[in-house]
Amino acid sequence: MKRIDTEILVIGGGATGTGVAWDAALRGYRVVLVERRDLTHGTTGRYHGLLHSGGRYVVKDPVSATECIHENRILRKTHTHCIEDTGGFFVVTPEDEGDYPDKFVAGCAATGVPCNEISLKEAMRREPLLNPRISRVFEVPDGSADSFLATHATAQAARMAGAQLLNYHQVTGLIIEGGDGEKRVVGAHVRDVARGEDLEIRAQMTISATGAWANVVAHMAGISISVIPGKGTMVAMNHRVLNTVVNRCKMPADGDIIVPVHTVAVIGTTDERVADPENLRIEPWEVQLMLEEGEKLVPGISRARVVRAWAGVRPLYQEDYAGSSRDATRKFALLDHKERHNIDGFITITGGKWTTFRLMAEKTVDMATSYLGERKPCITATSSVPGVDQGPYWLGHRLHEIEEKKLQGQLVCECELVTRSMLENAVRQNPTITLDDLRRDVRLGMGPCQGGWCTYRAVGIVHEMTVSETGHPAESGTAEWDVAYMQSPARNVSSSASAGAPAIPDDERALFNPNLLLRDFLQERWKGVTPILWGQQLKQERLDELIYLSVMNVDHLPDRDLSSPVTEFYRYDTTPNGNLEAPE
Amino acid sequence: MSGHSIDLLVIGAGWSGLMAAYTAANAGLKVQVIAKGLGSMHWAAGSIDLFGYAPDAPDTPIHRPLEYVTGKLAKEQPQHPYALLGKDRLVAALDSFVALTHELGLSYGGAAQPGENLMLPTAVGAARPTYLAPQAQLGGDLGRSEPMVIVGFEGLRDFYPQLIAENLAKQGIQARAVLLPFDVLTDRRDSNTVQQAHGMDDPARRSRLISELKKLAKTGERIGLPPILGLDDHAAVLFDMQSQTGATVFEIATLPPSVPGMRLFKAWRNRLNKMGVRVDSNMEVVSAQSEPSSNGAGPSVHLVESATSARPMKHRAGGYVLATGGIMGGGFNSDHEGHVWETIFDLPLTTPQARSEWFNPVFINPAGHPVFSGGVAVNEAMQPLDGDGEVVYSNLWVAGDLLAHDNPILQRSLEGTAIATGFAAAKAAAAAS
């Protein structure tokens, strides 16, 4: 069996785990990170997209608010290109009565969240579709952030500092030495789920950054921690609708915020206790509620096209849990299992927010340091990840680059403007087990047609690469792929357009089966549209069916019994059930 | 206006609409076609699927579809559109369509053995059952034994020869792939097949490709290409390709826009124009008025109105064929509360009115998704029926994807039902006038 020795083993490739790996590697530790699927497979890849200003917490959770604004300022520098400076509004709708607005203003002042009341006229000028019956508007420095890109960029920064990141590697057990009172975690049993191989990773310190799965991993050490999985459902509209984050100015509740992220506007969220953090059902009442609440901010929005819905789980930690899960604090939980459970070599970091991942990582590595001994100080707050030279994200950048470089004929995903070279580079440099991995890399299939056209094209291209003899494996194999620019069409213009597709390393070729890629991705896209299929999107889906059944006959391709590590996950039933009413 | 200047107004310009218009005009009616936009012919493979997979054996293609739909299917599913049509009308419709394609210079043909399904390679290399296909697709018949060379072009985003060849090989079909440089095809930037097909109308471009094909094809091999063999001058392009390479050259349909469909649509529309039938798109019918029952005939459609830049425009005709396509074509709309409705006459539908009954959790599903099987129930004359089985409007006939009791994409019967029901609707309208 393969064995890897390291100083720090990080479990979980979400924002937090990746941040920990980055921080620890920068301080000079040897680090290995394992993620059982692709990076950001967990909550990080299913969140709402808000770079918090802290505004949402100024009344309810002032400590969080201060953390947020602090980190908000840092991330704009460390992860510049992953963040869009949308600004945020807190708006008082006719339903938001009472003294909350005054408390909000006071809270902002107390927590240091900059807040400016602006005129209604100015607000409507900037956001013409906003509810005209709004009475007050406060502006805060909210932003929107691409967690896929940010995590990849953090991961690359970690790699550049020496960390090793292994995706599709699942921890199946912790290696524990010593008896009662002397227990010590010395690493983990890990399964390479893509290749079906087992390995052992030995480490002096094991850090579980598994978010909502933290308790599952804790169980592997024989202990239990109180992580409340709170499911949140989000609904993405087909176009931006708004360009500013818009929050209701009231105590945070369901469906009270719309975040413009990339080409869509996302209404969110709900908050429901669930047992299983993995397979999340999207209930019709949740979708309904999002649209109804969305109406209060943007009248008419419920009649616009919805492109997709998804859900994530909040890893909410509370020592003495009581009451509904929205009340649980959002501050993060850093658990020293030596102190709490007398288990050495094991730390859990969970809870918090995407916005505070860097801070969480810093505190976690500080704690590890207290066991492993001092190295270099934490420098993540003043470092930056690769790619920041591109400047802040702006919506038009892809379109602009495609125009400038005349790449229109190269588009593979026409909705989200993904070129062939972007896709090829993503395939070449990042192990691709499913097309969903490429989606997270370059936004393949995330637009209105939800894979209708690009699924076929992507499969064709990936296949071409696996059989290609004529590529440039040397060129591609040497350097670590520059994820920093993976979303930039202009930075991924292939130098030799007609020299054939670049090849993929041999050991990865075996992982590709085009027919499986095709089926998996069609199913993955289906899973996220069934909760919102009606009107235009239903029409779209029928056209997509025409393409894949009538024209392509993919349901009668060979290799029908193959499955990938994610096939079952994609098949989880998210079709609407009859529950139109929210449970009490 | 009394004594309508138009006998039959066909709403919809897809397969069923054009077939209805053509049939009615042939029967001597004064016909007009109006449509919101252009439709299904531009999306699908351009062939006529009659029936591909039976619900009880979804893995095995139907061998003799005509026999199946008029026999077993008709018995087991008496409400299926084919069952309502019966064999005679179905055969007459197909014959009429084939005769039309000959006239248009875009001949369709079938399997070597009459009555059997053809098996054609798809753009992923699956074997697709279809009944009638344009001449240019027939060369790909998988029932024939000659090996194939599938030729693609580097950077042409809608065609992947290696994928096709590999999958065909997995199914025991001799196929290899060749990728030619893109500039053999064009110096233009865009790489969609319509544009490339249009480029091949130019004899100079054509001969550049022919000389490449000559170099690469081995004796006895047939040559499979993306659908680029000309747009307006297709017959000549196909002829040149075959005669100058000495090989069978065929097209494999791929992603929309459908080149074979567009060829047919253009020629068919011209033909209708010549027959005195106007085909106007950009005319969305937004409302209808009916007349109550008079002398026992039951209620009838009085007029329909289409949206214009100002006042709605009234269209009055003796009869109306509704061929607006189902969910895909826009004939039905639906909302988040689970309502599905027919957009012009609000005809009664069999579609379940609850989202919880619309889908199966797995996309590729032999049972299909129930929302797509619902539609307008009709009698044998293609007249829409209400829940009690009564005819809704005496001068309205319904055809194509709107019809209930089938799922034409899943069953691979989309064009077959569209053509046959369009034909039947027109015949019934002609008989009534």
Next chain:
Amino acid sequence: MHTESWQSVGPTLDECIKCNICASYCPVAAVTDLFPGPKFVGPQAQRFRENGQPHSPDHSVDYCSGCRVCNEVCPTGVRITEINTRARAELAEEHGIPLRNRMLGRNDVLAKLGSIVPGLANFGLHNGLSRTLADSVMGISKGAKLPRWANDTFAKWMKKTAEQRLKSDKKVVYYHGCSTMYYEPFIGKATVAVFEHHGYEVIVPEQGCCGLPLLNNAEFPEARKYHQRNLDWLTPYARQGYPIVGTSSSCTLTLKEEAPEMLDMHGPEAHELTMAVWDIFEWLRELQESGQLQTDFRPLPMVLPYHSPCQYRAHRIGSPSLEIMSLIPELDIRESHARCCGGAGTYVYKKEKYQIAMDVGAELFDFVKEQGAEVTMTSCNSETCRWHIETGTDLPCRHPIEILAAAYGLYDLDTRDLV
């Protein structure tokens, strides 16, 4: 320009199912790589263009000719052309509008100026030297046919002939537009003759440019003023129940739909005007349907290729000109199904677009040629199209109302004057 409502054209991008039918039929994308096609620049690009960006991401939308073939073939109702027009306006707001486009946008002003001393203006504009200069300095294409100022404006003629004009209880308001006013008053004369032939008294109220050239050249604020002016002038007639009938298919389209939609002017006034405006043949068809159309036609023995222009098709009223003209004995009308003549309003006058306009037009010009040598003239409803078709075919092109007036024996197609 930051107006946006759910009523406006922007949200129709949600209807797009990416099917590419529009891209397959776009006549401009078919002939040039400079235009990546309606789907790309329209519903697709629109998702990447929003308020308040650092700068407009794209510019190739400027090559959209505005012909609306995409709207015509779109199966789902995306207002692609209008999305493009709006995007051009955004571009303009950012980069400013070149003097040339400002000039082309204000053809009413230009037209008025020229009409003061038409002979001199014609010489100034039409001599070879000035065209060369205009071409190189301003970027106004040399090959494109520019109209000639008439010696008398339509208004002058109306005034001069006021005594002879028919008085009647049946009244119709004539919206003649700039071209008839300054360049082609004969179209107005033919129209008045046809109205009077049906017993209608013609009211020609104060009126201004419909604003279409401004919309096409992305001057939205100015276009808004123009439309408001016309609302003020014309809506009172609409309220009295008079039909407001026009001969320029693009002007009537603008009054009916384009201006309110593009400019987000959806007030009740605009709606009243929309409902009162008619294309002349649309209105004649109504007469026909109620049995009031005069049918005392003389035979017009000739072959007449007829092109229904894009702007006319965009009315979505079918082809009333064709329907009415086909009542004329011995007139052998050959309807062109060409997508666009290529001229597309002021498009052809822009130097960088001239060749595109000619290439797009080839479909129509070839069609005319195919109709044989006996063809002596063609017909089309829109003035700028007529001028472009004349350039492309070397044959005179007449408005259908001229043909109709001739068939009633009221008008001479060669001298272009009343008989």
